[in-house]
Amino acid sequence: MKTPDFNAACPIPISQYSHVLMAHGGGGKLMHRLLEDLFGKAFSNPILDARHDSAQFTVPPGRLAMTTDSYVVRPLFFPGGDIGSMAVHGTVNDLAMSGARPLYLSCGFIIEEGLPMETLWRVVCSLRDAANKSCVQIVTGDTKVVDKGKGDGLFINTTGLGVIEHTQKILPQNVQPGDAVIVSGDLGQHGMAIMAVREGLQFESTIASDSAPVHAAVSALLKAGVEIHCLRDLTRGGLASALNEIAEAAGVKIAVEQKSIPVREDVHAACEMLGLDPLHVANEGRFVAFVAAKDSARALAVLHEVEVSARAALIGRVLENSHPLVTLKSALGVNRILDMPSGEQLPRIC
């Protein structure tokens, strides 16, 4: 069988295996070939190439940061990214939220029987490129194949290890009254990009995901000596969830202003059409930073110099130690609660 559109660089002979079979996870020759020729070639580095049951490496001096995340996005490919690039960005960004420099990733693939080999190769290539761009090495991994119908094409888990080379205390409990609240860019692109492809919605322009590694922005803040109190990756639940979680953890009141929060026109319009709030919608390349009031202008200037945070904006302040609460000043100048979304985001009737 020929698949003419297939990228010729795929090392698995497509003429024999156009789709992943149960045997590719069965421990025999097919699995060996999949690991060697596909994953091994794509991710090749001295640590992985040792082909041992566990990766061995030395780490630079400093405290270590570790995080894990599983990626189950549908569809696998969307404007601005795919499950492979997301699996790197999401984990690298979680490390960056400690101010850590990401070093190593593990990578677990759970593949549904019948997944086109071409699809797997595209994801693997994208994952490799994202890792290279983020300066992390994939040093260990795992592959399982599950029966058709028992998975949604492909699930990926990545665990990340990074080194903390600064002496700041970056954690939610360190948020203090007076802190400036800064978002690293405009909100809602990722969530609306996914919703548009998933639901077959056609807007005038294509909204692309904001999926990107953000550690360069964090590293720039640290290098400039900005006093960072907390960083939080804005993923599911959006800005609203992140702010509420931090208010809860730190026992503070946070006040933000609607008109300072950057949201692109097309994202805003799409949200309005569906009755969604951009502050509740998911992001994949955005974070919120709580920095000492004295450093807020410098933090913004530094962030504006880095590509991923070029649209960073000061959106509010931490007010006082109190019952945890997040308020939003509306366009009309009236304060109201900014709540966590309740469950799944569902489009409204009218």
Add this chain to the structure above:
Amino acid sequence: MKFLDEYRDGDLAQKLAAEIHRVTTRAWKIMEVCGGQTHAIVKFGIDELLPKQITLIHGPGCPVCVTPLEVIDQALEIAARPEVIFTSFGDMLRVPGSTTDLLAVKAKGGDVRIVYSPLDAVKLAEENPLREVVFFGVGFETTAPATAMAVYQAAQKQLKNFSLLISHVLVPPAIEALMSSPDCRVQAFLAAGHVCAVMGYEEYLPLAKKYRVPIVVTGFEPLDILHGILMTVQQLESGRAEVENQYVRAVSRAGNQPAQDLVKKVFTVVPRKWRGIGEIPQSGLGLRRGYAAFDAAKKFQLTDHRVAEPAECIAGQILQGLKKPYECPAFGARCTPEHPFGATMVSSEGACAAYYRYRRHDLKEMAGAK
């Protein structure tokens, strides 16, 4: 943003609010009928810009809220059947019936899908000839034409596997029911702009005359609502009771004639129960005899069982403007959007849910001051 931020301008809002303050000399109670307006009022804090003498009463215009419990139970019963693809607008999925909700039915294996247009459901029926596709038709006059079009197309295509679970309701009979209630405190109405975009506003003329109430057709953006309130107060203060149109950029006197014709062709006016209020005569839409084959309740031979609402819930009084959400002892404590007792807490457009989402901090302060 184009055609959106223009209607949310803070300075213009302050100017309109100042004008409302200037013309208001007495206490007035104004009902915004539509849940979308309630949502915008609470979200943007429009009520806080108004003079203390003006009370906004949040009306029954949230289609999700007023869909009766027994209809939701019917939806759950149909959606659980293995041969059925059950399609619905997104926000109906979370609405609890007497025991469960559509999201839970989906989790247990029911094929429940969100659609953005009833026509998507017709397409699904064509693509899945061996499955029964059911669309949950809820909403006011705004969504009725799209539902009518779905049924009409299904009939044209002679689809045997498409049907409609219908709970469409109409605004003017609800206004009539509210005004004829001896408890009624409403002195004027903001009519729902989207409903009037379809229906026009001629049917409100006899209501304004009969009950001597000003009715102002109003849009949904903050400046629209403030402008609508200003026009209403001007009428009240000068003793007029007319139908006026604030939302001229979308609404004409006669409305959208082709849409109305289609609705009339497919549907007939029937009595309908409103959750929290009870049965209102001539207040709903049902399928005409010629389209009876598309009636899901008949197709699946559902029985019309009556279900009791939780006794503690005061949704009925809230929908009629007799009480505010925070006057309910269960509000925010036992009754939340995650565990709603009744109609007004289930949808983001319901008055209780809107207060819960945006105003809990004020309410706590109020409770603390007691």
